[in-house]
Amino acid sequence: MAAPARYHRAAIALHWLIALALVAQLALGFRLEGIPAGLLQFDAFQWHKSLGIIVLLLSVARLALRFALPRPAPFGSGLSLLAAKAVHTLFYVVMIGAPLSGWVLVSTARIKLPTVVMGLVPWPHLPLGQAAHEPAEMVHGLLGWLLPALIALHVGAALWHHAKQHPVLERMLPAGRNANVALAMAGVLLAGGAWLGWAGPVPNLWRSAAPAQPLAAASEAAAPEPDASTAAQPEPAPSASESVDARAALSPDWAVKGGSLGWSTQWSGMPIQGSFKRWTAQIRFDEADLASAKIAVDVDLASSSSGDASRDESIQGPQFFNTAAHPAARFTSTRVGKAGKGYIADGTLALNGVTHPARLRFTLKIDGDRAVASGSATLSRLAFKVGTDEWQATDQIPDAVAVTFTVRAQRKAS
Numbered sequence: 001m002a003a004p005a006r007y008h009r010a011a012i013a014l015h016w017l018i019a020l021a022l023v024a025q026l027a028l029g030f031r032l033e034g035i036p037a038g039l040l041q042f043d044a045f046q047w048h049k050s051l052g053i054i055v056l057l058l059s060v061a062r063l064a065l066r067f068a069l070p071r072p073a074p075f076g077s078g079l080s081l082l083a084a085k086a087v088h089t090l091f092y093v094v095m096i097g098a099p100l101s102g103w104v105l106v107s108t109a110r111i112k113l114p115t116v117v118m119g120l121v122p123w124p125h126l127p128l129g130q131a132a133h134e135p136a137e138m139v140h141g142l143l144g145w146l147l148p149a150l151i152a153l154h155v156g157a158a159l160w161h162h163a164k165q166h167p168v169l170e171r172m173l174p175a176g177r178n179a180n181v182a183l184a185m186a187g188v189l190l191a192g193g194a195w196l197g198w199a200g201p202v203p204n205l206w207r208s209a210a211p212a213q214p215l216a217a218a219s220e221a222a223a224p225e226p227d228a229s230t231a232a233q234p235e236p237a238p239s240a241s242e243s244v245d246a247r248a249a250l251s252p253d254w255a256v257k258g259g260s261l262g263w264s265t266q267w268s269g270m271p272i273q274g275s276f277k278r279w280t281a282q283i284r285f286d287e288a289d290l291a292s293a294k295i296a297v298d299v300d301l302a303s304s305s306s307g308d309a310s311r312d313e314s315i316q317g318p319q320f321f322n323t324a325a326h327p328a329a330r331f332t333s334t335r336v337g338k339a340g341k342g343y344i345a346d347g348t349l350a351l352n353g354v355t356h357p358a359r360l361r362f363t364l365k366i367d368g369d370r371a372v373a374s375g376s377a378t379l380s381r382l383a384f385k386v387g388t389d390e391w392q393a394t395d396q397i398p399d400a401v402a403v404t405f406t407v408r409a410q411r412k413a414s
Helices: 009-034 039-068 078-108 130-163 179-199 202-209 215-222 244-248 309-315
Strands: 115-117 121-123 253-267 270-276 279-284 294-300 328-339 342-351 354-367 370-380 400-411
Touching: 009 039, 009 130, 009 179, 039 078, 039 115, 078 130, 115 309, 270 309, 279 400, 328 354
Parallel strands: none
Antiparallel strands: 115 121, 253 270, 253 279, 253 400, 279 294, 294 328, 328 342, 342 354, 354 370, 370 400
């Protein structure tokens, strides 16, 4: 069977997609270490890993097509043909070897940060030991420096063939396309990829352009709407003239009807905010009998959300919340007392297999059978072993973590 005049359109599409990803990856790689530690650097490394996985998958598909589909006959002879084959072979070594060595690096790192491709698809770690880390790092670095040399050789050879009017470049262009126009479009595309890697990555541009949202507003927006029963008009609060017997008939137990539970800290001076989507509370509270007040709150730690899937997965991992071993946290009050215009609930917090004293400060507004409480607490993450290994240092993440909450409740029937 005669060799085709040009590559298959699937091979052409993969060629240019890989070229775009490689140029963006190369530009990002040159500036990666220079990005200040913090959220931007975290996002940049996630973007770097995502691009690497995409290049790996596309390159494997491209290699499979190379063997499955007929391709144009080799052009040239002698040393020029040998050099062309060597460059193409080394390209496959880099396109597959660099992502694989990067995958090994991530899988054997001391701090197991998860990889979520494009923030959507979780990518597993390889079951390898720490001994593979240093060789993978050396290979990854060498292949990273080989890539720009190969790109320069490949682009230079393509332009030389084009200048000599050799029918080489046209084989990797869609049928019917003018070579000069297609070449210009390819240049714009690759320049855009370089800009994306150097000035971006895109998630960082989105993050820096988005205004910071106050934690209280974000948490309140996520709070569930009251159900139909709570939408009714509240009954008037008991007046001072009501009898003691009428007051005694009011139940001290409250049913939670909504609210929010949020947390906030910093990473390298940049604020990080999150909230827990699933939590329950049991409340017994009577202003006239604080000695009998009881508050118990159970929190599903896996429901923590900070707006970044990879960071959230890391927070739930063994170095932070360790939800696989300790999926829930529980606060239980031992004393509730008056403090100025508000209240203090002293108790214990069980988190990550550790129990320590904790104090909640809150204000309360009771309107008949309805109540709204808002408050806060400051916790030591290290006291609860939240942040192990290198995360025990407080230069990037402080020890103190702020917790804020709002609870809307309805008095239970007596």
